[in-house]
Structure formats: structure tokens, C-alpha cells
Amino acid sequence: MIGRLLLRLLFVVALPAVLVAVWWAASNGSTDPFWPPLRTILDTFPDVWTADRLRTDVVPSLLRLLGGYALAAAVGVALGTVIGSYRRVRAVCEPVLEFLRAVPPPVLVPVIMLFAGIGDTMKIVVIASGCVWPILLNTVEGVRAVDSVMLETARSYGVTGFARLRHLVLRSASPQIFAGLRQALSIGIILMVISEMFAANNGIGFTVVQFQRSFAIPDMWTGILVLGLLGFLLSVVFQLVERRVLGWYRGLRATTRRS
Amino acid sequence: MLDVRGLKKVYEGSGRRVEAVRDLTFTVDAGELVCLVGPSGCGKTTLLKCMGGLLTPTSGEVLLEGRKVSGPPPGMAFVFQEYGRSLFPWMRVGDNVELPLKQKDLSKARRRELVRDALESVGLTDAVGAYPWQLSGGMQQRVAIARALAYEPRVLLMDEPFAAVDAQTRADLEDLVRGLWRDRGITILFVTHDIDEAVYLGERVLVLSASPTVVQEQLKVDLPAERDQLHTRVDPRFAELRTHVYEQIQAAKRGVVRDAVTKSDTPPPH
Numbered sequence: 307m308i309g310r311l312l313l314r315l316l317f318v319v320a321l322p323a324v325l326v327a328v329w330w331a332a333s334n335g336s337t338d339p340f341w342p343p344l345r346t347i348l349d350t351f352p353d354v355w356t357a358d359r360l361r362t363d364v365v366p367s368l369l370r371l372l373g374g375y376a377l378a379a380a381v382g383v384a385l386g387t388v389i390g391s392y393r394r395v396r397a398v399c400e401p402v403l404e405f406l407r408a409v410p411p412p413v414l415v416p417v418i419m420l421f422a423g424i425g426d427t428m429k430i431v432v433i434a435s436g437c438v439w440p441i442l443l444n445t446v447e448g449v450r451a452v453d454s455v456m457l458e459t460a461r462s463y464g465v466t467g468f469a470r471l472r473h474l475v476l477r478s479a480s481p482q483i484f485a486g487l488r489q490a491l492s493i494g495i496i497l498m499v500i501s502e503m504f505a506a507n508n509g510i511g512f513t514v515v516q517f518q519r520s521f522a523i524p525d526m527w528t529g530i531l532v533l534g535l536l537g538f539l540l541s542v543v544f545q546l547v548e549r550r551v552l553g554w555y556r557g558l559r560a561t562t563r564r565s
Numbered sequence: 566m567l568d569v570r571g572l573k574k575v576y577e578g579s580g581r582r583v584e585a586v587r588d589l590t591f592t593v594d595a596g597e598l599v600c601l602v603g604p605s606g607c608g609k610t611t612l613l614k615c616m617g618g619l620l621t622p623t624s625g626e627v628l629l630e631g632r633k634v635s636g637p638p639p640g641m642a643f644v645f646q647e648y649g650r651s652l653f654p655w656m657r658v659g660d661n662v663e664l665p666l667k668q669k670d671l672s673k674a675r676r677r678e679l680v681r682d683a684l685e686s687v688g689l690t691d692a693v694g695a696y697p698w699q700l701s702g703g704m705q706q707r708v709a710i711a712r713a714l715a716y717e718p719r720v721l722l723m724d725e726p727f728a729a730v731d732a733q734t735r736a737d738l739e740d741l742v743r744g745l746w747r748d749r750g751i752t753i754l755f756v757t758h759d760i761d762e763a764v765y766l767g768e769r770v771l772v773l774s775a776s777p778t779v780v781q782e783q784l785k786v787d788l789p790a791e792r793d794q795l796h797t798r799v800d801p802r803f804a805e806l807r808t809h810v811y812e813q814i815q816a817a818k819r820g821v822v823r824d825a826v827t828k829s830d831t832p833p834p835h
Contacts, residue, residue: 455645455650455651458614458643458645459645459651461637462619462641463642463643463664463665463712464639464665464668464669465664465665465668466668469664469667469668473656474653477655478655554654554655554656555654557696557698558654558696558698
């Protein structure tokens with residue numbers, strides 16, 4: 307039992323360890339100022355990412371990400387449910403959605419700045435406007451695909467209105483909704499950084515650009531490490547939530563595969 | 566109890582017009598167990614869905630206790646053939662059975678009691694915390710039956726409920742349905758394509774013609790009320806009845822409608 311656990315841990319850690327070692331060895335003798343040794347970067351890390359900086363830069367970034375992501379999730383699921391439920395609405399909306407989805411969200415930053423200013427509102431709107439598409443489109447597909455027998459079951463047992471939405475439609479669509487949420491999370495992190503690079507006075511993206519402009523190259527690299535770690539942590543948290551909410555789906559899939 | 570009068574259902578769509586049910590008239594009395602049997606594709610499911618208020622008939626009407634059915638009536642419960650698609654896989658067995666009750670105005674304690682009682686009736690008390698997909702097909706269909714029972718219906722509509730389970734499970738489930746019918750006094754309308762099943766279960770068998778569907782024959786099953794798989798199925802009377810129904814279905818497939826809608830009683834012995 308413990309042996310197997312250790313083996314699994316080894317599998318998880320092996321590749322990252324190798325990559326770090328390669329980076330360490332390759333950069334060790336580097337004198338290129340733009341490509342400092344990993345040793346220098348790691349030495350700089352605790353000096354740069356102090357508790358104070360976590361409070362002034364990391365927390366604001368995270369709050370913006372959370373705000374934009376939550377907004378996108380709420381709008382995406384709500385709108386997606388409506389569009390997915392009615393064939394007529396879908397026919398009207400689909401071409402527009404395809405167009406809007408094709409617009410790369412970063413180009414919206416200058417546009418959104420025009421009416422939302424350069425404050426937190428702009429950043430949250432930018433993040434939400436990029437995150438909303440995968441959530442929306444996946445929700446539409448999920449809601450459309452609700453099983454007809456389940457719908458008839460619900461109808462014949464008087465499960466209608468809000469109960470139907472809550473216990474049947476959203477639950478049945480939840481695997482697709484989560485697929486959308488997962489895509490949206492990585493888009494959200496990218497947009498968080500980009501929006502902070504455009505116009506900001508704090509945040510991780512802002513800090514990285516600031517270091518680069520002031521030629522504090524090892525410090526800049528630590529910022530990139532922080533972003534990587536942050537993305538990794540968020541995806542772990544996401545997986546934990548998903549495992550809880552979609553436990554039934556994993557079980558169901560495992561059963562159907564076996565039979 | 567249940568009156569079907571001049572029921573007709575025509576599906577129209579994409580230039581095709583399919584008359585699934587032409588003209589059906591029959592009555593089910595309170596507390597009766599009636600089996601509907603007919604050749605496959607004869608509109609049995611369409612008929613049942615019209616009766617359950619899931620489909621609107623093109624013409625004619627269905628009356629439940631004298632009142633016209635225009636949507637799923639609260640006194641009626643449905644058991645579908647596809648148990649795997651009828652139970653919600655994200656809910657545990659107990660929650661699946663309880664969900665319809667939450668729409669009724671019942672106290673939590675009463676709901677619990679109904680769920681427990683229903684699961685006990687189908688012999689699945691221990692499965693309350695399991696997910697449906699952790700159970701075998703037969704057990705899943707038992708859960709679906711428990712859900713119907715907990716709903717406290719006066720009429721139970723069953724649409725080929727055992728078509729997808731293996732033969733042994735099927736025999737058990739048939740006995741379960743007869744047992745529940747005798748204990749609870751529910752009116753049951755049971756649709757099947759299996760002639761033996763229809764004769765074994767029913768107090769009366771309605772033979773439907775091929776599509777477009779009319780009632781080919783109505784047949785009273787004069788087997789004793791106490792039935793069991795071992796003895797009833799080798800009873801000479803059982804054989805006679807099933808042969809008779811079989812002939813009727815063959816005739817239905819050929820399109821011979823022998824004085825439809827007349828009520829013949831027991832068939833002459835062969």
C-alpha cells in the first residue's frame with residue numbers, strides 16, 4: 307500500500323525533477339544577463355515574493371481572476387441553459403456566438419479600456435469576456451444533450467420548472483459544463499496577466515513587466531515561476547472540486563466501460 | 566377508472582405522415598391488471614404515452630376517473646423500458662425515489678417513510694445509498710418500480726419494463742409486479758411484446774393489431790389468481806391462452822382484423 311503510494315508519487319515528481327535538473331545544469335555557468343542561472347533565480351525568489359508582495363500583487367491578481375471567472379461562469383451557464391433549451395433561440399444566436407468566440411479576447415483589452423477605464427472593472431471584464439465562451443458553448447451542448455427518457459420521466463412525475471432545472475438539466479449537463487470551466491480557467495489566467503500588462507499599478511503581470519523594464523531579470527524570472535505555480539495550484543483545486551461534483555460521472559463511465 | 570375513447574395519434578414531420586394509432590377504445594376497471602400485447606412497432610408505446618399525458622392524441626381522449634388527461638396526472642406513475650435512462654445517475658437510489666415526492670406537498674418524515682416502504686416492497690432496502698449504476702439491470706428496474714410506488718399512484722403504466730433484463734430476473738420481476746398488484750390494489754396497465762408474459766401477468770389481455778393500431782381482441786385470463794412461474798406456465802389452460810393470443814398476433818401481422826373493438830370473453834378451448 308505504502309509502496310504503491312510512493313511509486314505513484316515518484317511518477318508524479320520524476321519528470322518535473324528531471325526538467326528542473328536540466329534547467330539547473332544548462333543555466334549553471336550562464337553569464338548571459340537575460341538567461342540567469344536557475345540558482346540565481348531561486349536565490350532571488352524569497353527576496354522578491356515576500357508576504358508584503360503577496361498581499362499587494364498576488365492577492366489583487368487572484369481577486370480579479372476570481373471575479374472575472376465567477377462572472378463568466380454565471381453568465382455562461384445561465385445564457386447557455388437558455389440557448390440550449392430552446393431551438394429557436396439557438397438558431398438565432400449560433401452564428402453570432404461563432405463570430406464572437408472567434409475574436410481573440412486580448413484584442414478586446416483596448417476596446418474594453420475605452421469604456422471600462424483602466425481599473426479593476428476593466429480587468430474583470432476582460433477576463434470574463436474571454437472565459438465566458440467555452441463555458442457558454444459547452445453548457446449549450448450539455449443542455450441540448452439531456453436524455454429524452456429522463457426528460458419524460460421528470461415530466462411524468464411532475465418534476466418541472468426550477469426543480470427540473472436543478473435536479474435534471476444542470477446535473478445532466480454538468481460534465482460538459484465542467485469541461486468548459488476547465489478550459490476557461492487557463493484562458494482566465496492568461497487574460498489576467500495580459501490585462502495587468504496593459505495598464506495597472508499592481509498584480510503579477512504588472513510586476514513581471516516592471517522587472518523586465520528595470521532590467522531586474524532574475525526577479526522577472528521569479529514572476530514567471532510564480533505564475534506557473536499559481537496555474538498549477540488552481541488546476542489542483544479545480545480537480546478536487548470536479549472530483550467531488552462529478553464523482554457519479556466517473557463511476558458511471560467506469561461501469562459502462564467495464565460492461 | 567381508465568377510459569380510452571377513439572384514440573388516434575398521427576405523427577407528422579418532414580413530409581412523412583405516420584398513423585401510429587388509428588382508433589382505440591377500451592376501458593380498464595379500478596384495481597385491474599391489464600396487459601397490452603401486440604406486434605412490435607404497433608404503437609404500444611405511443612398509446613401508453615398518450616394515456617400518461619406525455620403525448621397529446623390527434624383525436625379521441627383518455628379519461629382517468631372521469632377526468633380528461635391533458636398532462637401527466639398526479640395519480641399516475643410511469644415505469645419506462647429504459648431503466649438506465651430513466652433513473653438519474655447523479656442521485657443515489659433513495660434520492661431518485663424521493664425526488665418526485667418533493668414536488669408533492671409532503672413532510673420530510675412522510676417522504677422518508679414512503680421511500681423506505683417502497684424500497685422494502687421491491688426488496689432493495691439496503692441499496693438506498695447506492696448509485697443506480699452500481700446496481701444490476703434488474704435491480705435498477707426495481708428502483709424504478711419503487712419510485713413509482715412511492716409516488717402513491719392509483720394507476721401504474723408500465724412500458725415493456727422487463728424487455729431489457731435477463732430471463733431469470735424477468736421471472737422474478739413478473740412475480741414482484743403481481744405481488745404488488747395484489748397487495749396494494751393499484752390499477753396496472755402493462756405493455757409488453759412478450760405473449761407469455763402478458764398471459765402470465767394479466768387478468769385481461771388486450772391484443773393490438775399492427776400499425777395503424779386498433780384493438781384486435783380483448784381476452785379474459787381465467788387462470789387462478791395465485792400464480793407462480795413453475796406451475797402456471799405448465800397449466801394446460803395457460804398453453805391454450807397463449808396459443809390463442811399468438812394466433813391473434815399472427816393474424817394482426819397479416820392485417821386480418823376480426824371484428825375489432827368487440828369484447829370477446831374467454832377463447833374456446835382448442
